Structure formats: C-alpha cells, structure tokens
Amino acid sequence: MKKKLIALGLVVAMLFALTACGGSNGDEGASSTSSSSEATGSTAEKVQFVVPYDEDPGTADVAKTTEFYALPLNMFDRLVESVTVAPGKSELVPGLAETWEVSDDGLVYTFHLRKGALFQNGDEVKAEDVYFTFDRMLDPATEGLNTDFFDMISGAEARMNGEADSTEGIKIVDDYTLEITLDEPFGPFVAGLATPAGSVYCKKAVLEAGDQFGIDPALTVGSGPFKLAEWTVNDKIVLEAFDNYWGGRAQYDELVLKIVPDAETARMLFESGEIDVFNCDMARSQIPYFESNDKWKELIVSGPRVGVYYICLNQSIEPLGDVRVRKALQMAIDRENMLAQMFYGKGQLVNGIMPPGLYGYNSDLPEIPYDPEAAKALLAEAGYPDGFAFEVAQETDSPNTLKINEIIQSDLAKIGVDVTITQLDESTFFGIRKTGELPSYYSSWSADFNDPDNFIYTFFTEKNAVSRSFNYVNADIQQKIEDARIMTNAEERIATYQEIEKTIVHDDAAWIPLFELDHLFVVQPYVKNYTVAWNGWSDQSYYSIQIEK
Amino acid sequence: MRYILKRLLTTIPIIIGVSFLLYVMLNIVPGDPVALMMGEHINPDTIERVRARMNLDDPLLLRFVKYLLDALHGDFGYSYKLKREVSTLIWQAFPNTLILAVSGALVSWIIGIPAGIISAVKKNTWIDYAVMTFALIGVSMPVFWAGLLGQYFFGLKLQWLPISGFDGLNIKYIIMPAIVLGWSAAATIARLTRSSLLEVMSSDYIRTAREKGLLRHQVVIKHALKNAFLPVITVMTIQVASLLSGAVITETIFGIPGIGRIAVSAIQTRDMPLLQGSVMFATVLIILGNLLADILYGFIDPRIKYH
Numbered sequence: 065m066k067k068k069l070i071a072l073g074l075v076v077a078m079l080f081a082l083t084a085c086g087g088s089n090g091d092e093g094a095s096s097t098s099s100s101s102e103a104t105g106s107t108a109e110k111v112q113f114v115v116p117y118d119e120d121p122g123t124a125d126v127a128k129t130t131e132f133y134a135l136p137l138n139m140f141d142r143l144v145e146s147v148t149v150a151p152g153k154s155e156l157v158p159g160l161a162e163t164w165e166v167s168d169d170g171l172v173y174t175f176h177l178r179k180g181a182l183f184q185n186g187d188e189v190k191a192e193d194v195y196f197t198f199d200r201m202l203d204p205a206t207e208g209l210n211t212d213f214f215d216m217i218s219g220a221e222a223r224m225n226g227e228a229d230s231t232e233g234i235k236i237v238d239d240y241t242l243e244i245t246l247d248e249p250f251g252p253f254v255a256g257l258a259t260p261a262g263s264v265y266c267k268k269a270v271l272e273a274g275d276q277f278g279i280d281p282a283l284t285v286g287s288g289p290f291k292l293a294e295w296t297v298n299d300k301i302v303l304e305a306f307d308n309y310w311g312g313r314a315q316y317d318e319l320v321l322k323i324v325p326d327a328e329t330a331r332m333l334f335e336s337g338e339i340d341v342f343n344c345d346m347a348r349s350q351i352p353y354f355e356s357n358d359k360w361k362e363l364i365v366s367g368p369r370v371g372v373y374y375i376c377l378n379q380s381i382e383p384l385g386d387v388r389v390r391k392a393l394q395m396a397i398d399r400e401n402m403l404a405q406m407f408y409g410k411g412q413l414v415n416g417i418m419p420p421g422l423y424g425y426n427s428d429l430p431e432i433p434y435d436p437e438a439a440k441a442l443l444a445e446a447g448y449p450d451g452f453a454f455e456v457a458q459e460t461d462s463p464n465t466l467k468i469n470e471i472i473q474s475d476l477a478k479i480g481v482d483v484t485i486t487q488l489d490e491s492t493f494f495g496i497r498k499t500g501e502l503p504s505y506y507s508s509w510s511a512d513f514n515d516p517d518n519f520i521y522t523f524f525t526e527k528n529a530v531s532r533s534f535n536y537v538n539a540d541i542q543q544k545i546e547d548a549r550i551m552t553n554a555e556e557r558i559a560t561y562q563e564i565e566k567t568i569v570h571d572d573a574a575w576i577p578l579f580e581l582d583h584l585f586v587v588q589p590y591v592k593n594y595t596v597a598w599n600g601w602s603d604q605s606y607y608s609i610q611i612e613k
Numbered sequence: 614m615r616y617i618l619k620r621l622l623t624t625i626p627i628i629i630g631v632s633f634l635l636y637v638m639l640n641i642v643p644g645d646p647v648a649l650m651m652g653e654h655i656n657p658d659t660i661e662r663v664r665a666r667m668n669l670d671d672p673l674l675l676r677f678v679k680y681l682l683d684a685l686h687g688d689f690g691y692s693y694k695l696k697r698e699v700s701t702l703i704w705q706a707f708p709n710t711l712i713l714a715v716s717g718a719l720v721s722w723i724i725g726i727p728a729g730i731i732s733a734v735k736k737n738t739w740i741d742y743a744v745m746t747f748a749l750i751g752v753s754m755p756v757f758w759a760g761l762l763g764q765y766f767f768g769l770k771l772q773w774l775p776i777s778g779f780d781g782l783n784i785k786y787i788i789m790p791a792i793v794l795g796w797s798a799a800a801t802i803a804r805l806t807r808s809s810l811l812e813v814m815s816s817d818y819i820r821t822a823r824e825k826g827l828l829r830h831q832v833v834i835k836h837a838l839k840n841a842f843l844p845v846i847t848v849m850t851i852q853v854a855s856l857l858s859g860a861v862i863t864e865t866i867f868g869i870p871g872i873g874r875i876a877v878s879a880i881q882t883r884d885m886p887l888l889q890g891s892v893m894f895a896t897v898l899i900i901l902g903n904l905l906a907d908i909l910y911g912f913i914d915p916r917i918k919y920h
Contacts, residue, residue, distance in 0.1 A: 119878065120695060120878070122694050122696045122697075123696040125696075128696060130650070130652060131653070204662065204666060205666075207662075207663045207666045207667065208659075209650060209654075209663065210654075211656075211659055212654075212656050224662065275691075275696075279697060296870060297695060297697070297702060297705065297706070297870060298706070298870035298874045298875070299779060299868070299870040322778075322868075323868065323870075324777065324868055325868075325874070326777075326865055326866050326868075328761055328764075329764065329776065329777045329866055329867075329868065332764055332765065332768060332776045332777075333776050333777055335769060336769055336772070338776065338778075489644065489881070489883070490649055490881060490882065490883070491644035491645065491646060491648070491649040491882065491883030492642060492644040493644075494644070494645065494648035494651075494652065494655065495643050495644035495648050495649070496644075497648070497655065498645065498648045498655055498660060507653070509653065512654075527657055528657075530657075531657040
C-alpha cells in the first residue's frame with residue numbers, strides 16, 4: 065500500500081509539474097491578457113473598432129507574409145500610398161515621400177521624404193530607414209517573400225543571390241532624399257511601392273528586435289497611425305492609436321483584430337455588437353438576410369473588387385492542348401447563371417484578364433457567349449464528339465469553390481465533358497501547382513497595384529505560366545509581355561497590354577474569364593466613413609474610420 | 614514504483630517512433646510549405662531561394678536527425694505560419710486547453726456518474742428512460758451543433774453568456790464550452806456506469822450483501838460502485854487526456870486559443886514544426902493518461918498488482 069501511495073504521489077507530482085510548467089508560461093500570457101483587460105477595464109471609455117479576422121496572421125512583417133496585410137497597412141507607412149477615391153478607383157498620394165520624380169529614361173526615381181514624420185519610438189523617419197527596409201527584403205538572410213516588388217532595382221539580383229552585401233541601385237543622397245535606379249524602365253514601380261510590400265521600417269527597431277520584429281508588440285515599431293500593443297495568438301491583436309502620427313491621430317483609440325475562425329460565430333458576434341463590421345465574404349449565404357433585415361439593410365457598404373474570377377486551363381493535359389477544345393469550354397459555362405446562383409448577381413461578367421476599374425481595362429472586348437451547341441460543334445471538329453474526361457482541382461476546405469466546381473461539372477456535362485473534382489489540401493495544391501502539373505482549377509486574383517502588369521505578367525510570362533499550371537506557350541505574346549514592362553510611353557504600353565489580353569483570351573482561349581464580384585460589408589450604425597478598399601481587399605487601412613457612439 | 618519508471622522509459626521509443634512516422638508522412642505527401650506561405654502570390658524564384666535557405670532541400674533522414682537533436686535541446690523549431698517558437702506556442706495555449714478540459718471533464722463527471730447510477734438503480738423505469746434519452750442526445754449531437762445552439766439561445770437571444778471568446782479563469786466564458794464539451798462525454802460515462810453497475814449488481818457477492826440485511830444504497834455505494842468503476846475510470850482518464858490535447862471544434866466555435874486550434878492550423882498550413890510539436894505533446898499526454906488509469910486501477914481493485 066505504501067509503495068502504491070508513493071507511486072500515486074509521483075504521478076500526481078508529475079502531472080502537477082506538467083500543468084504548473086504550462087501554468088507558469090501561461091501565466092505570462094494570462095498576465096498580459098489580464099493586464100490588458102485591466103487596462104481595458106481602467107480605461108473603459110477607450111473607443112474601439114473591432115474587426116473580425118478569420119485566422120491569426122502570424123506576423124506584421126511583410127517580408128514574411130504575402131497575404132495578411134491588415135497589420136502592415138495600419139502600423140506602417142509607405143513612401144507612396146494608394147488611396148480609394150471612389151468605389152473601385154484609386155489614386156497614388158504622398159506617404160512618407162512628400163514628392164518624387166522619375167528621370168526621362170524612366171530609370172532613376174528620386175524620393176523626397178517628409179520632414180518630421182516620426183516612428184512610434186520617437187525617431188524621425190530618414191532615408192537610411194527606407195534603404196535598410198528595402199535592402200533587408202532583398203537580403204537572402206531575411207528569406208523575404210515579397211522580393212518581386214524590388215527585384216527590378218539595379219543590383220537586386222546580386223543582393224538576392226548573396227553576391228553583394230548591399231543593393232547597388234538604392235542610394236541615400238541625404239537624410240531626406242533617396243534615389244533608386246532600376247535595371248530597365250518599369251512603369252508600375254511606384255504603384256508597387258504603394259502596396260503593403262513597400263512598408264517602411266525603423267532600422268534601429270528592426271536590428272534590436274531581430275526575428276521578433278512584427279511579432280513582439282514591445283519590439284515592433286512603425287510610423288503608421290496605429291501601434292501594436294498586444295498580441296494573443298489565435299485570440300486577438302490590439303493596436304493603439306499613435307498620438308504623434310504625422311497625418312494626425314486616428315479618431316478612435318484602439319483597433320482590435322479579433323480572431324474568429326467560424327463564420328456563424330462571427331455573424332452572431334456582429335449581431336450582438338461585439339464586433340463592428342461583418343465581412344460578407346465570410347458567409348455569402350447571409351447576404352439576403354442582411355439585405356432584407358430592417359436593422360441592417362441600410363448599413364451595407366459595398367464596392368467592386370478590382371479582381372477577376374477565372375478558370376485556369378492546363379494546356380499540357382490533353383485534350384486542352386487543342387485551342388478548339390478550350391474555346392468550347394469557354395462557351396459551355398453559363399457564367400450568368402453562376403453569378404446569379406452563387407453570388408446573388410452581385411458583380412458583373414468579364415471577358416478578359418483585366419477587370420473593370422483596373423488601369424488599362426478594355427470594355428470593348430467581345431463577349432464570350434454561352435452557347436453549348438456551338439461548343440459541342442467545336443468539340444466534334446476537334447475530334448471529341450462524345451466529350452472527354454476533364455479533371456478540376458481545388459483545395460479541400462473551400463465549400464464555395466466546391467459549389468462552383470459542381471456548377472462547372474453540370475454545365476460541361478451538357479456538352480459531354482465528364483468532370484471529376486479532385487480535392488487537395490492547400491499545401492499539396494500549391495506544391496503541385498508550382499510544378500505546372502496541377503489540373504485545371506477555378507480561382508481569383510485581385511489587384512495588388514493598379515496596373516495591367518499585376519495581372520498579365522503574373523499569369524502569362526513563360527515562367528509564371530508554368531508555376532500557375534497554365535502551361536501557356538506563345539513566344540510572340542510572351543515576348544510582348546516582357547517588352548510592355550519596360551515601355552515608357554503609357555499609351556503604347558496600354559495598347560500592347562490590350563492586344564496581349566485579346567490574344568490570350570479570345571484567340572488562344574488560354575483563360576476562361578468569369579466575373580468581377582462586389583465586396584459587401586455590414587457595419588454597426590455607429591461606424592462612419594467605412595469604405596471598401598479600391599481593390600476590394602478585406603485588409604485595408606482603418607485610419608479614416610470614425611466611431612460615433 | 615519500478616513499474617512506473619519502466620512505463621516512463623518505454624515512452625521514449627514511442628515518442629521517437631511517432632515523431633519519425635509523422636515526419637516521414639508529412640514529407641512524402643506532395644506539397645510545399647513555402648509555396649503555401651506565398652499562396653496566390655507564387656513566385657517560382659522566391660520559392661526556390663527560400664526553400665534552400667530553410668534547408669528544405671536536404672535529405673529527409675538528415676533533416677529528421679537534425680530535428681531530433683534540436684528537440685533534445687528543447688528546440689522544437691519555429692512555426693512557419695505563426696512565426697514563433699513551437700514550444701512557446703504550445704505552452705501558451707496549454708493553460709487555456711487545460712481550463713477547458715478540466716471544466717469539461719468536471720461537467721461530464723458531475724452529470725455522467727450520478728446519471729449512470731440513478732439509471733442503473735431505477736432500471737427500466739421512466740427515470741432510466743429519461744436519463745438514457747438525455748445521454749443518447751448527448752452522444753448523438755455533434756459538438757458544433759450543440760455549440761451553435763448554445764451560442765444562439767444563451768448568447769445572442771437571452772444574452773446570459775458571451776457568444777465567444779476567452780479570458781483566463783473568467784467563469785462567464787467557460788460555462789458554455791464546458792457544458793457543450795462535457796455533455797457528450799457525460800453521456801458516454803452515464804451509459805458506461807449504468808451498464809457496468811448493472812452487471813456488478815447481479816453478482817453473487819451483492820446478493821449476499823443484500824441478504825445480510827445491508828440497505829440498498831449502502832450496497833450500491835460501498836460494494837458495487839467500486840467494482841463497476843474500473844471501465845469507467847479507463848474512459849474518464851483517456852477522455853481527459855484527449856481533451857487536454859485539444860478540443861478542436863469547441864475551441865474553434867468558442868474562439869478559445871488552445872492546443873486544438875494550433876494543431877488544426879498546423880495541419881491546414883502544412884506547418885511541419887508546429888504539427889510535429891503538437892502531435893508529440895498529445896502523444897505524451899495520452900501515454901500519461903493511460904499510465905494514470907493503470908495506477909488508479911490498483912487503488913480501486915487491490916487484486917490488481919503490477920510488476
């Protein structure tokens with residue numbers, strides 16, 4: 065019995081040690097949470113704007129993420145900012161750079177920094193910080209993911225390959241002047257710097273923080289309107305208004321990103337007033353409910369998404385190598401029906417790659433008709449009178465995509481094409497896609513910056529056509545894509561992009577354009593000045609919002 | 614004593630085996646964490662460069678050995694997605710899961726055991742049927758459904774409890790998830806207690822005890838329960854161990870930042886270091902849960918001896 069008691073004691077001690085360990089670490093987390101809740105309690109009058117976020121973004125550092133931009137857009141500034149001037153319309157305005165010029169040959173950009181703009185640690189923003197931030201992105205030790213906004217700078221390639229210790233093309237002229245030289249002219253360079261990838265960091269803070277920059281609130285410093293104050297992983301992120309922001313303090317005290325992975329929970333939290341905005345992308349099926357509800361119908365804010373939904377056709381998988389087959393598929397999908405069934409008609413059909421609202425959008429493209437009979441005839445001409453087996457891939461955790469694919473399946477069945485839907489986990493999906501071997505798939509792309517390059521180059525250069533599993537080959541067009549990048553005459557450049565687009569979609573049928581969708585949000589009655597970002601992103605700057613409780 | 618040490622030693626090869634199997638499985642399926650990190654913004658050059666920097670192109674076995682050596686020094690690596698040390702993430706999430714698991718278990722015991730006893734004692738009466746129907750609903754109703762109903766009625770409509778969220782030991786936030794989690798576990802325990810107790814109640818020694826003139830409740834509590842409890846304890850300890858390794862759905866619905874959320878996010882994003890860490894953590898908990906069950910047997914039934 066004695067032995068048993070000792071044994072039991074040992075086990076209890078062991079479990080206690082285990083939980084105590086957890087407890088001690090957890091205490092830190094708990095204390096930070098409770099201190100914050102104390103803080104919240106003691107300053108109960110703090111005005112908050114609470115936004116739901118469906119997963120923890122992990123970091124605010126744009127060198128480490130390419131998709132979670134709510135934090136960088138609110139914590140950091142860029143040299144130039146892209147602001148929404150009307151639904152679906154943007155303008156480049158001065159950010160940390162008050163003015164900038166481009167040399168006549170389009171190679172040298174000179175940025176004149178705003179004097180007196182402060183980082184949240186009190187230091188002034190200087191050209192050295194900008195140099196450091198851009199060079200850090202290219203430094204191979206950073207493992208930066210957003211290098212493609214900087215790789216056109218002279219010396220960027222050598223820096224990325226580890227052959228140089230600095231980026232030759234970025235020069236600090238003085239504390240407030242920075243000169244950037246490109247290898248070749250690149251029209252959308254400034255627009256690219258206005259994306260979250262161009263966020264400017266404080267050199268001193270980044271060096272002190274090391275790998276904790278963008279993660280640890282105490283060590284993360286920006287010059288933006290909000291400062292990172294608290295981060296509880298998978299729970300919430302609190303940002304405080306920065307009193308000395310150069311553009312003036314935000315009109316409320318705290319911006320809170322509440323992590324809510326479940327859409328239904330998010331809707332209930334919104335209805336009970338615990339969150340201030342509901343993103344209808346989280347649950348599109350709720351759109352009719354909000355639209356018919358007396359309390360909410362006037363509080364819906366909507367804007368176009370400068371983006372396009374499309375079907376990628378992998379031409380290396382037969383019979384998709386035959387242009388007649390691809391044209392038949394284009395004509396066999398009832399896009400109008402898909403838009404009505406899945407998205408309550410909230411959007412418009414597109415017939416190209418560049419969506420309405422994008423600089424260079426061509427509204428004169430011929431319409432792709434829904435014509436199953438003509439599609440059948442084309443298939444017969446191509447030697448497939450009885451259709452063929454067609455595989456469509458998608459990610460497993462996307463029920464909306466599955467519904468779309470089922471509509472595609474049913475539409476194509478009418479012309480004899482037998483569609484199999486293959487579901488892959490996200491990692492496998494992207495892992496196979498980059499090899500060029502992913503079957504055809506439905507997806508979307510919205511603008512990072514307002515330029516055709518962001519759409520055409522992204523999908524159809526020789527390398528990108530493979531890494532996105534299009535396997536589109538047209539040497540002439542692909543050369544034109546490279547040429548258009550370095551053109552300095554704006555009109556000529558746009559005309560070239562429109563010609564490229566027409567060939568890819570209407571002659572080569574390498575892409576099935578579907579539609580552009582509106583992005584709907586519902587806000588609480590006390591939230592004023594909420595606008596949908598020009599590109600329709602869920603992530604945007606919340607600086608100009610007003611809370612009138 | 615020696616038995617416990619022996620059992621603890623056997624956990625080492627189990628943990629290494631589990632982590633090796635997991636490592637191999639995660640690496641042989643197609644997919645690429647760097648491609649996933651970039652998602653739609655795929656850039657083949659960046660992917661290759663970052664893969665090389667992260668040593669993802671080294672041979673599998675070499676990477677596993679490196680991982681194991683680092684793990685022995687307490688370094689479980691960095692999460693690809695959450696950009697933090699795996700050990701920090703797990704230890705920060707564990708207290709939240711612990712609170713949820715303990716409160717869920719308490720609810721299940723407080724409801725399950727008395728319900729099972731009452732049901733057995735009042736066999737084939739309306740009380741038995743009522744309790745067993747309650748248990749059947751608990752077992753059959755998916756946790757997410759019970760959770761959503763709870764949120765809707767008690768959170769949104771009646772506004773008695775918060776819809777979602779977590780605030781340490783603040784009971785307001787724990788009640789609903791604990792009941793949702795505890796109900797289905799209570800149902801299992803109630804059914805098991807009932808059947809086990811009924812079996813014991815028909816044994817000879819119970820009849821003898823009754824014939825000796827002992828009161829019914831004395832027989833049930835002092836004699837029958839002790840023997841009927843063996844299978845119940847097994848289930849209870851394993852339930853607690855598995856609750857501790859994360860109640861994924863409950864944590865997701867109620868926004869509790871626990872181990873389950875971490876594990877799911879690791880699976881979805883092929884976050885290998887985080888997944889490896891959380892599975893190893895769960896493995897240790899399950900092993901300890903089993904060990905605890907075995908030791909408790911010895912206390913309840915003195916005939917069981919371990920060598």
